[in-house]
Amino acid sequence: MGPTPSQGGLDQILAYRGGDRLLAFLQAFLQAFLQALLLFRDDSMTTFPVFLYSFPKELEEVVVALLGASGVLGLQHLEAPSPEIGLIEAYFPEGESPTFPLPPTVKLVHRRSVVDQDWLESYRRQAQPLNIGDRFRIDPREPEPPGEASGPPPNGRFLIHVPARQAFGTGSHESTRLALELLERSQVSGKRVLDVGAGSGILSFAALALGASRVVGFDIDLPSAFLARQYCRLNAWAPDYFAGDLKALAVGPHFDLALVNILPERILDQIPLLEACLAERCEVILSGILESRGEEVLSAYAPLGFEIQEQRQEGDWVAFRCRR
Numbered sequence: 001m002g003p004t005p006s007q008g009g010l011d012q013i014l015a016y017r018g019g020d021r022l023l024a025f026l027q028a029f030l031q032a033f034l035q036a037l038l039l040f041r042d043d044s045m046t047t048f049p050v051f052l053y054s055f056p057k058e059l060e061e062v063v064v065a066l067l068g069a070s071g072v073l074g075l076q077h078l079e080a081p082s083p084e085i086g087l088i089e090a091y092f093p094e095g096e097s098p099t100f101p102l103p104p105t106v107k108l109v110h111r112r113s114v115v116d117q118d119w120l121e122s123y124r125r126q127a128q129p130l131n132i133g134d135r136f137r138i139d140p141r142e143p144e145p146p147g148e149a150s151g152p153p154p155n156g157r158f159l160i161h162v163p164a165r166q167a168f169g170t171g172s173h174e175s176t177r178l179a180l181e182l183l184e185r186s187q188v189s190g191k192r193v194l195d196v197g198a199g200s201g202i203l204s205f206a207a208l209a210l211g212a213s214r215v216v217g218f219d220i221d222l223p224s225a226f227l228a229r230q231y232c233r234l235n236a237w238a239p240d241y242f243a244g245d246l247k248a249l250a251v252g253p254h255f256d257l258a259l260v261n262i263l264p265e266r267i268l269d270q271i272p273l274l275e276a277c278l279a280e281r282c283e284v285i286l287s288g289i290l291e292s293r294g295e296e297v298l299s300a301y302a303p304l305g306f307e308i309q310e311q312r313q314e315g316d317w318v319a320f321r322c323r324r
């Protein structure tokens with residue numbers, strides 16, 4: 001078990017609600033719920049219809065919106081033969097197809113069916129260690145033997161174990177990579193760091209590796225909190241981690257650096273809560289932002305006195321390091 005919120009004086013800065021007994025209860029509830037799901041699951045094979053559409057690139061937002069309104073399960077952007085063309089695969093529930101008419105310039109290229117499978121399992125089998133920035137090497141494989149502690153850092157890099165037991169937080173996504181690249185360029189040593197939406201805890205581990213004096217990470221997603229606590233055992237660093245949101249943090253200027261890799265629509269309205277626990281002079285690393293929303297995010301932080309120090313981009317994703 002990683003450190004509990006009552007250890008190390010964390011209770012001084014967290015208005016923690018309910019403590020470990022609540023976590024234990026929720027864990028038991030979750031297990032019972034998953035068992036019930038297994039009991040009542042339908043073992044027959046589910047197949048999803050998949051439609052491949054091609055369209056003029058400028059229609060991309062319209063196509064995404066119309067497919068979204070048609071009850072699509074998921075969309076996948078594919079590489080098109082030319083920059084003027086957009087290609088999207090749309091996955092629909094079994095037996096369903098788009099209900100909204102699409103503009104005439106949107107062409108259905110083909111339709112296929114895919115059989116449901118454990119998608120995470122196939123990703124897990126292929127997951128390989130990867131270097132990120134100049135300082136980190138992320139290992140998404142299951143440890144062998146289980147519970148093995150991290151070895152010596154390879155080639156001056158910090159080795160961070162985050163097994164691919166969930167889809168996010170192994171460094172395979174652009175937004176995590178961008179956040180790590182900006183983190184290694186920040187003044188982290190001796191700093192108090194807040195990891196907002198910590199997921200697997202990958203950024204928390206990285207901040208401690210770079211010499212942060214203390215890291216508090218949290219996530220509204222309960223399973224992420226359980227997993228992150230397990231990952232603490234695989235790594236040399238143990239951030240304070242809890243399941244919850246910014247409201248659980250007692251107001252006061254506690255943190256010198258905040259790491260926020262979260263989609264803007266899920267965090268922008270909580271900036272006042274974040275502001276309340278940041279020191280007067282501090283940095284924020286903002287990621288999880290599509291390029292089209294970059295300006296909006298910077299404008300939301302500007303009134304708090306944050307000025308951009310550095311910007312990074314990979315594909316459609318941008319990230320910022322800002323200081324005040």
Ligand SMILES: C[S@@+](CC[C@H](N)C(=O)[O-])C[C@H]1O[C@@H](n2cnc3c(N)ncnc32)[C@H](O)[C@@H]1O
Nearest residue numbers: 169176197198199219220221245261262266288
């Ligand atoms: C993009 S993932 C980032 C995970 C990890 N920090 C990383 O960099 O790979 C965003 C995480 O933020 C969490 N999240 C979303 N909104 C949140 C909120 N308002 N407060 C706390 N966590 C939130 C999600 O559950 C998810 O785990």
